[in-house]
Each structure stands twice: as C-alpha cells, then as structure tokens.
Amino acid sequence: MDPNKVDGGASKMSGDGDISSVMGFSGFGKKARTFDLDAIFEQTRRTAIERSQHVLEEREKEMEEEGESSKSVKSSIQNQKDKASAAASRKQESDSSSDSGSESDSDSELIGPPMPPQHTAQDDDELVGPPLPPGYTGSAAQSDDEDQEEQDDDEDSPVKKIPDTHEITLQHGTKTVSALALDPSGARLVTGGYDYDVRFWDFAGMDQALQAFRSLQPCECHQIKTLQYSITGDVILVISGNAQAKVLDRDGFNVMECVKGDQYIVDMANTKGHTAMLNSGCWHPKIKEEFMTCSNDGTVRTWDLRSEKKHKAVFKPRSLQGKKVIPTCCTYSRDGKLIAAGCQDGTIQIWDRNLSVHTKFHCRQAHTPGSDTSCLTFSYDGMTLASRGGDDTLKTWDIRNFRKPVNVATGLTNCFAMTDCCFSPDDKLLVTGTSVKRDEGNGKLVFFDRASFQKVYEIEVTSASVVRCLWHPKLNQIMVGTGNGLAKVYYDPVKSHRGAKLCVVKSKRKEKHAETLTQDYIITPHALPMFREARQRSTRKQLEKDRLDPKKSHKPEPPVSGPGRGGRVAAHGGTLSSFIVKNIALDKTDDSNPRAAILRHAKEASENPYWVAPAYTQTQPEPVFAEESEEDEEANDEPEWKKRKI
16 A cells, blocks of 8 residues: 555644634544434333333232132233243344344444334234223133124125026926027027027016016027027027027027038038037137037037138047947137037047147046936136036036046936026036926026035926026126926025016016908898998007097097187187286275274284284383274265276
C-alpha cells in the first residue's frame, strides 16, 4: 500500500476536522442508525411473557374469588406458564443462533414503538391477545364451529340438491316412452315411444293442460329408440328400429336420412351404411355435424351431416375369438376423443376416434354375457364411465385402470334395452331407473353416491318401469320416461330454473269448437231451389260473420257527437261547456241575497262550531248581527230590475 496515499487520507481527515471546528458544528450529517435485532426480539419476548403472566394472574384471582376448584386450575395455569416460557426460550435460542454472526450495537437507538405481541412467534401454547372471560373452556365456540360445520355439510350434501319437491306429468301415449331429449337451452322437450310417435313439448308455450304442440311419426312403423339434440340444438337425431337414422330440424321436418348398406356384402366396412336394425346413437360433443350409430350388423359408424351418402368411419367390435358381436349402446367421451360401445357378450370396448381398428380399452367380463348393456355414460370430469347392464347391475369404471370396476350396485331390475343412467350436474350422484312387472310394484328412480356408491335416495315414479332418465344441468330438472306412456318432470321452485316452472303458472285456455257443424245436413242434389236447404257452414265461418254484425256481437253504440244523428240527440254534459251550463241550470239555490245565503248556516255553525269559532272563543266577544229593518224588507220586495247593483 502506498504510504503517500495513507498520509494524504489522514491529512484530509484532519482537514475535515479543522473545517468543522472552524464552521462551528461537530460533523457532516447524522450517522446512519443500526438496529439490533436481538434486542428487539428480546424486548418483544419479555412483553409477551409479561402480558400472558398478567392475564393468567388475573384469571387465577377471579377463579379463586368464585370458589372454583383451584388445584386443577393452578396446575393448568402453571403448565401454560411453563409452555409459554419454554416457547419464549426456544424463540430466543433460534434468534440467537440465526443472528450469532451479526454485530450488536448497544448504543443504537430504538426508533418507533415496540412491535406488537401478535408479531412474535405463533405457538399453539402461547397465549397472545385480550384476556378471556372467567370460566371459559372453549366448548361454546367449539360447539358453534361444529354446528356451522354440520350446517355446511348439510348444504353441501348432494342429496339436498335433488330437485324432487314438485312434478308435472306429460301424457305421451299409452305405450313405453323409450326416448327422451332436451335441447341444450332446456326450452324444448322431445319424447319418442313404442307407438312410433315423436312428440314436441315447448315449456314456454304450454299451459296447465300440458299438451304437445306437434306429433309425428318420422320412421313410420318403427319403434323410436333414441332421440338426441345436437350441441347447437338446431337438429335432432332419431334412432328407430330400421337401419337408417334420420336427422330432423327443431320443427320435425326431415334434414337428412342415412343411406342403407348392401346386406349381401360380408365385410361391413365395404358397405356405405347399416344393413340391420339400429340400437343406439348420439351426437359428437364438440363437432356439431358428426354423430354416431350402432346396429345389429355388428358395427359402430360415425356420420357427417353434410354427406349422407356414406358413413365417415366404421368400428367393428370383436369377441375374444375374433367373431362379430352386436353393440347395444354407444357413446362419446366428454372431449369426443374416445368412442365406447357396450356389446351383447357383456364386453365394453373403447376406441380412439381416429384409430378404428384396435381398441384402446377393452374389458371382456364387464357384464354377464348374453345380457344387453343398455347404457354407457361418461362423467363430467371424463375419468369415470358408468354402465347399466342387462344383468340388473350398475357399475362404474376408471378408464385409466379398465380391468375391473371401481364400484358395483346389484339388484336393479332392468327389462328394457334402453334403460338409462346419468350423472348429476355436480358429478357427485349417479342416477338410474328400475323396471317392474305389471302390477308388481312401482318403478323407482335410484340415486347412488359416486364416491361411496351407497344408495342415498330414491323416488317412486309410477306403477310401471322407469326406462329413460335425464338430468339437465342448466334447468336442474329431472326428466323420466316410464313404461306406461308418461313423461314426468321433477323440479324444485327454488333450485330449478325455467323449464316446467314456465308452464305450471299459466291457466288453461278455453277450448273452441270451431269446426263442428251446428246440425246434420241432408244433401238433396236434385231438389228444386225452393225446397233445397241452405248449405250449412262450419261454426268458424258463422262466428266470423257474427263478429262483424254489430247487433249479434252486442257491440256498444258509440256516443253521439254534435247536434245528433239517426234520431239520437247528443247527451248533455258531453263537453265541458254543456256540463257547466247544465249544472248552472239545475242549481236551485237563490243567491240574490248573499247575506241571507250566508246566514242560513249560522244556526248550525253556532251549535256545532268546527273551524273558526273554537279558535276565538276565549278572546273574541259574542257576535251581534244587525236585524233587518222595514226598509230592507221593502227593498227585498222590489222587482229585480229596480234593485241597485252592488
């Protein structure tokens, strides 16, 4: 190091000292303060200990005054003291160990108030805060917390969210309702049945009569098996007992009909369409033009709405021996990437939508072989698959581990090939229907908890089988199709929205028999005109003519304006001037003597004073009125033209 630099620095420092002494101050600026963290933590610890000891001493005094058992209390207080001191010592040790390398400046000043005790180490055994009331054990707060938790559990319970307080019944027909569909907005319901009919129900347009606004038979003499709205709600997929699926618009008009395949070709992949009866079908959840069908020809086919001359892809389920098996139900996964089919041999086979040859997931013994799996549905999270088997079971599967079912429920009678199962909108419940034989009980809607798979609730629907069930997520209403031709809608006025709530508040419209003839009409074509009866018209035409006739329709006559017309004179008081003139002419009061007109109320005013007299009774003298003289009487007897105008 250069000694010259050292000497220069010392001389500079001495020069600064000389300048400061000459100018009259001790230094240039204030030295930066340093904080001793150990001292701050130590003071905080002492404050906390003193405060907790003070609280404990006060509580001990109060409990001694009240005569409570002092031994147990003192022991508990002593334990709390020990714990508090131990916690403080642990805190001090940790602080000293963490800050052992830092320098301590005892001369530094502490700026600002001391840190509050809440900023100390948060230990479960350390008492920080205001003193507690005497005799407090914490049981009341604990019970309040438990009650609050129980209340929250009740509100979070999925059973409480089931909308079943009210119901409406839609009469589809007399045979089984085998298909149900609701559009995504929940405004329109479509039902199909074994009677070949498809009925349209509009919740906003229905009244309490609950009548369908349209009924048609799109597939002539084939039973309707599946109905489903597309994701946009503008078209409906109709799956019936024939080999060709149909697509209708919202009003029931034909949009598309799938082509039928050649039944003499062995390889079903080389035909353009199905060659045997359809079993099920559904729309793609993401692509609005794509839908899927499965048939007794042993294939699952996807179709494009824009090309009806040929299918889009073919999936062929196979048995363990490689033979053809018939798919009885099919569905897409929630993301549309997987296609699942339940087959007659009890297997569930799942393909990747883009790879149609080999299955991605395959379970050979999902249900009893030979039983028709009636429904497959994916949960809203896409991880769980539920299957309703023809072997009276309901099973859930994790598609990530598809070898064995996660849960199984047995004893659920199933007599139909389209019995549904569905998940609740919150994904916590699984719903399915049960079948019954004629006059052997009631069909039920059964609710299972998805996690524990315990039966948590059931609804007795009717004295027939429950075939279809649908829980709409937007409306929060449950639609049920039964074996005796009924479609029931369950809802809750508070938890549900729109849907059935729109039509139950509308009164029934009065029916008009407009097209019936008034009486029997005998046709005599060769009779003479004088003997020929006038041809009877329908009541509707007669009503329209009677409406135009003012006498038959009892049309009130309009008021006459002006001097009058048609033998009628305008009524008095029609205008403001005539009303005033009429009132003046009908006024019988004689105002020729105003004094007499006022004094005729004097007797009544003196006997029953109401307005002025009560206010002046104590201060004003008795009023004295002048009596009429003979001159006044003579003046009153003068004719009108001689009276002096006032």
